[in-house]
Amino acid sequence: MKLTLKRAIAVIILMLSFASQLAAGPLEDAVAAHDRGDYATALRLFRPLAEQGHASAQNNLGGMYDNGQGVPQNYAEAMKWYRLAADQGNAFAQSNLGIMYRNAYGVPQNDVEAVKWFRLAADQGNALAQSNLGAMYAKGLGVSQNYTEAVRWYRLAGDQGLAIAQSNLGIMYGEGHGVPQDYVRAYMWLNLAAAQGHQNAVKNLDVAAGLMTPAQIAEAQKLAREWKPTKPPR
Helix, strand or coil, X not given: CCCCCCCCCCCCCCHHHHHHHCCCCHHHHHHHHHHCCCXXXXXXXXXXXXHCCCHXXXXXXXXXXXXXXXXXXXXXXXXXXXXXXXXXXXXXXHHHHHXXXXXXXXXXXXXXXXXXXXXXXXCCCCHHHHHHHHHHHHHCXXXXXXXXXXXXXXXXXXXXXXHHHHHHHHHHHHHCCCCCCCHHHHHHHHHHHHHCCCHHHHHHHHHHHCCCCHHHHHHHHHHHHHCCCCCCCC
8 A cells, every 4th residue: 555655744833723722811812913914913912921931922922933924034033932932841832843953944954853842742742743753753853763653643643633643644554654554544544634634645545445445445434433532631
């Protein structure tokens, strides 16, 4: 079964996912402004909070510099704010630092550092970090290649509903990497990712279907319908 592992390292900073963890008040107002594209207001509200040491504000301010939202894109400035938040234990910032080191954004590429920060965030239940840590193990980047560890981290992220992790987990089952080869489980995970619009999963779902019996496909579809996401740690 030839399923192509494509772009396993996610490079998108999921800023909007921070909103659920923010308290009422100026920080909530800043997130609301960011959500509606009012970056000038978001920046005005985030900056004083970040300078006062609020980790979520520091992380979000880093994200604005990272993505060039309301300010010129500046990876060095993004790194500064991410690191301040990460040093306080903010999982989103730790995950973002891992991405910066993996992709050489504002720092020389350093996969060992990327793994370090992904692991810190993953241990707190951050799904994107878990998926990226799985990808590092799958490819042997910054760690020895270990498909069993890759599957473990993909599953933790996939169980939270992260599409890229579900897609990669489907590939691992399809190829028999880290788990016994199982087309039914491969199809189930690919189906879950494809339902979220993950294009690589959509393509691989067709490949998997061509290698399965109608009964196997029906079983996999039933498993996908019955699947429920786990709640991330609070």
